[in-house]
Amino acid sequence: MSLLSPELSASSRLSRLALVCVVMLISAGLLVVVVGERNERVQLAREAGAQADLLAQAVRGALAFDDAATARDYVDAVQVNGDVLAAAVFDSKNRLVAGFARPGEVLPMNNQPGARATVFRDGRLRVARPVSQAGQALGSVRIILTERPLAQRLTRYAGFSLILGLAALVVLVLGVAQGALRRANVQLAERARDLALANSALQAEIQERARAEEALRQSQKMEAIGRLTGGIAHDFNNLLMATSSGVDLLERTSDPDRRRQLSEGVRQAIDRGAALTRRLLAFSRTAPLQTQVVDLGAQVESMRILLERSLREDIEVRLELEPDLWPVEVDLGEFELALINLAVNARDAMPNGGWLTVRAENRACPDGVEAADCVALIVSDTGEGIDPNLLTRVFEPFFTTKEVGRGTGLGLSQVYGFARSSGGQVSIVSELGQGATVSLILPRSQKPLTLAARAPDGRPAQTDGRVLLVEDDDAVAEGVGHMLRDLGYSYVRAYGGAEALRHLERGEAFDLVLTDMVMPGGVDGLTLAREVRRKRPGLPVLLTTGYSETAATARGEDFQLLSKPYRLNALSEAIQRVRG
Numbered sequence: 001m002s003l004l005s006p007e008l009s010a011s012s013r014l015s016r017l018a019l020v021c022v023v024m025l026i027s028a029g030l031l032v033v034v035v036g037e038r039n040e041r042v043q044l045a046r047e048a049g050a051q052a053d054l055l056a057q058a059v060r061g062a063l064a065f066d067d068a069a070t071a072r073d074y075v076d077a078v079q080v081n082g083d084v085l086a087a088a089v090f091d092s093k094n095r096l097v098a099g100f101a102r103p104g105e106v107l108p109m110n111n112q113p114g115a116r117a118t119v120f121r122d123g124r125l126r127v128a129r130p131v132s133q134a135g136q137a138l139g140s141v142r143i144i145l146t147e148r149p150l151a152q153r154l155t156r157y158a159g160f161s162l163i164l165g166l167a168a169l170v171v172l173v174l175g176v177a178q179g180a181l182r183r184a185n186v187q188l189a190e191r192a193r194d195l196a197l198a199n200s201a202l203q204a205e206i207q208e209r210a211r212a213e214e215a216l217r218q219s220q221k222m223e224a225i226g227r228l229t230g231g232i233a234h235d236f237n238n239l240l241m242a243t244s245s246g247v248d249l250l251e252r253t254s255d256p257d258r259r260r261q262l263s264e265g266v267r268q269a270i271d272r273g274a275a276l277t278r279r280l281l282a283f284s285r286t287a288p289l290q291t292q293v294v295d296l297g298a299q300v301e302s303m304r305i306l307l308e309r310s311l312r313e314d315i316e317v318r319l320e321l322e323p324d325l326w327p328v329e330v331d332l333g334e335f336e337l338a339l340i341n342l343a344v345n346a347r348d349a350m351p352n353g354g355w356l357t358v359r360a361e362n363r364a365c366p367d368g369v370e371a372a373d374c375v376a377l378i379v380s381d382t383g384e385g386i387d388p389n390l391l392t393r394v395f396e397p398f399f400t401t402k403e404v405g406r407g408t409g410l411g412l413s414q415v416y417g418f419a420r421s422s423g424g425q426v427s428i429v430s431e432l433g434q435g436a437t438v439s440l441i442l443p444r445s446q447k448p449l450t451l452a453a454r455a456p457d458g459r460p461a462q463t464d465g466r467v468l469l470v471e472d473d474d475a476v477a478e479g480v481g482h483m484l485r486d487l488g489y490s491y492v493r494a495y496g497g498a499e500a501l502r503h504l505e506r507g508e509a510f511d512l513v514l515t516d517m518v519m520p521g522g523v524d525g526l527t528l529a530r531e532v533r534r535k536r537p538g539l540p541v542l543l544t545t546g547y548s549e550t551a552a553t554a555r556g557e558d559f560q561l562l563s564k565p566y567r568l569n570a571l572s573e574a575i576q577r578v579r580g
Contacts, residue, residue, distance in 0.1 A: 048118065051084075060131055074098075075088070085145060090142070092137050108143070125145040127145070296442070301321065314352070314353030315346075320360075326375050328375050329422070342379040350382060351384075362444075363441075379437070379440070384433065385431050391428060395416040396413065419440055466491070466492070466512075468500055469481060483568050487572055496523065504531075516544055543562070
């Protein structure tokens with residue numbers, strides 16, 4: 001039978017528990033120090049190995065051509081790292097080509113030529129890497145780095161030790177205060193029982209509000225989906241109708257002028273469909289940018305006819321383009337789409353006609369744009385204006401004041417996405433009955449203007465060569481084949497990546513591989529491009545796709561990409577670029 005009172009027995013148990021906790025804290029602190037030291041060594045070895053690998057790659061050419069001066073330059077560059085005490089480069093005959101050592105240090109010796117090693121010894125980290133090219137040993141590099149003294153490394157844990165001490169003190173205090181807390185908990189439990197009924201009513205109200213908020217969010221989602229699907233279905237049905245009627249009429253007429261007009265109408269419908277697809281991809285932020293440096297004034301001037309066709313006859317287009325505009329770097333398709341979106345929005349705001357003014361001028365960049373100089377594209381209309389309460393929402397995706405079926409609410413969101421992805425800004429000013437003005441601010445580019453690869457008459461450049469066309473869709477392959485022949489190329493068609501690899505393995509000669517990215521089977525277009533780069537490094541590869549996710553992957557691996565749908569001129573220019 002215990003001679004201690006219940007209170008004293010409980011306090012003794014609490015004291016023992018607190019002591020155990022303190023011991024555990026100290027043990028955990030020592031474990032942290034040990035693991036931290038080990039991790040630091042691993043990290044130091046990894047960084048040193050990476051630096052040695054970089055030096056080995058850098059001096060590969062110098063060793064291959066016995067260029068000692070270049071090797072010395074690369075070795076001297078290593079001195080920027082203050083932890084490097086010495087470095088040396090040896091050739092295949094174990095002769096010193098270049099090296100340096102800080103005062104008090106000696107050059108590393110090449111005791112084991114061609115060895116790959118990472119060794120800690122005497123407070124130093126010694127790293128050795130072989131240098132080879134195409135399986136031929138060219139020499140080796142060796143680096144000696146300092147390892148910080150143990151005392152210096154342990155100072156990093158001073159704060160941690162202080163925290164451990166405070167934690168131990170807190171544990172002891174908590175052990176002493178536990179008795180008081182136990183009594184307080186009894187009192188709190190009694191009060192909690194008194195509040196139980198009130199809390200149950202509050203919880204029921206919170207759950208009901210959460211259900212109402214979830215229902216509202218679901219309603220907003222369904223409304224957004226309804227706007228999107230209705231508008232897209234309406235637009236695509238119109239495009240399909242224009243294309244279908246144009247094709248039918250082309251088959252029923254032989255008049256050249258009439259056929260040219262019908263062809264232009266079908267082409268315009270196809271371009272509008274492609275623009276609608278780009279609008280959706282731009283909204284989803286997955287479409288890859290294809291930037292080029294352009295003269296904004298010349299580009300807007302070239303779009304005058306397209307702008308006029310996007311509007312009604314009772315709307316006059318006025319261009320006020322400042323001479324000598326600075327160049328800007330943009331995705332040309334996205335810029336054209338943004339300008340058309342602004343024009344269409346202005347058209348819908350002017351049911352009784354009016355003026356659409358497009359002005360371009362050089363100006364200083366506003367706050368929020370990293371560049372100093374910018375080019376401003378200002379689009380103004382004389383329409384009905386926008387309610388001031390709605391100005392903060394006009395760039396939101398799916399937000400629209402138009403009737404159902406007349407728009408998706410993606411137009412201005414595309415303009416906003418284009419401006420941000422181009423490093424610029426967009427803003428809008430409007431009053432009811434006073435029209436609206438949208439300012440698109442783009443940073444000035446210091447790069448030269450991009451030149452398109454075209455023949456002097458403006459038609460696609462003619463050339464020759466043999467193309468391996470990889471396309472699983474028969475209709476697409478037939479159309480692209482006609483385009484290649486029109487450009488002067490011969491081609492061999494493969495139905496998939498595996499068949500294309502068989503052509504290459506047989507040693508057939510090609511000047512270009514033109515492949516779709518998304519194809520059935522185990523070898524898609526990107527896998528095929530990687531194999532071509534590995535097996536035939538000098539053979540150009542041009543990838544095509546209509547899927548934004550695969551396009552982003554291709555650009556990330558530095559492959560040339562042509563987005564579908566594309567015209568003959570675009571195909572010609574892409575082939576010229578990839579062939580150099």
